[in-house]
Amino acid sequence: MKYQIIPVTPFQQNCSVIWCDKTKLAAVVDPGGDIDRIVSEVSKLGLKLEKILLTHGHIDHVGGAKTLANQLNIPIIGPHVADKFWLEGLAKQSQNFGFPHIDSFEPTQYLNEGDNVTVGEQTLSVLHCPGHTPGHIVFHSSESQIAWVGDVLFRSSIGRTDFPQSDHKQLINSITQKLWPLGEKVNFIPGHGPMSTFEEERQHNPFVADQLLA
Numbered sequence: 001m002k003y004q005i006i007p008v009t010p011f012q013q014n015c016s017v018i019w020c021d022k023t024k025l026a027a028v029v030d031p032g033g034d035i036d037r038i039v040s041e042v043s044k045l046g047l048k049l050e051k052i053l054l055t056h057g058h059i060d061h062v063g064g065a066k067t068l069a070n071q072l073n074i075p076i077i078g079p080h081v082a083d084k085f086w087l088e089g090l091a092k093q094s095q096n097f098g099f100p101h102i103d104s105f106e107p108t109q110y111l112n113e114g115d116n117v118t119v120g121e122q123t124l125s126v127l128h129c130p131g132h133t134p135g136h137i138v139f140h141s142s143e144s145q146i147a148w149v150g151d152v153l154f155r156s157s158i159g160r161t162d163f164p165q166s167d168h169k170q171l172i173n174s175i176t177q178k179l180w181p182l183g184e185k186v187n188f189i190p191g192h193g194p195m196s197t198f199e200e201e202r203q204h205n206p207f208v209a210d211q212l213l214a
Helices: 035-044 065-072 081-088 090-097 168-182 198-204
Strands: 002-008 013-019 025-029 048-053 116-119 122-128 137-141 146-150 187-190
Touching: 002 035, 013 035, 013 187, 025 035, 025 116, 035 065, 048 065, 048 116, 081 090, 122 168, 137 168, 146 168, 168 198
Parallel strands: 025 048, 146 187
Antiparallel strands: 002 013, 013 025, 116 122, 122 137, 137 146
16 A cells, blocks of 8 residues: 655645555545645655545544545545544534534444455445544554554554543543554554654654553
């Protein structure tokens, strides 16, 4: 699985273009905005975008999804249905976070724990990782040992849990019970900031390091 990170929106959210090198078919994970930049990068890479993948319903991750889907006639896949209220409230999110107005939308397909999503001949497994939001999804490529974790986990930090229906205990459980079993060597792309590995976070993250939770 190949990928290119494209920071978008004033929140510098890590949108990712991911693709199958054999088929050149691609998906975009969390197109929060700056659609022209995303489309330009896809074109430069010589890829055909076939779907949009969403980790959760916050505006900096989904703000450009519907526009991009309509522009390219491609489906929006994810997040889990528990984040439906976030997608229905996008107009209010626009006001609260100072974004241009964005209408609510319904994805083509919601995702559940254990689902698989294909990108060309590559397969991503789906983990439901609530806590930051109730319907947060993580995408994992076992072949490439990469995970797109949205706002569940960051380098040296974890997702906020002060939003409606956030839950700190759930978030810690999602990290320790869903992410850590994927293996210490997994590289992860967070929703914001630099990449890291699960091994690094288990050793040094001040919120979820092993020694803190033992």
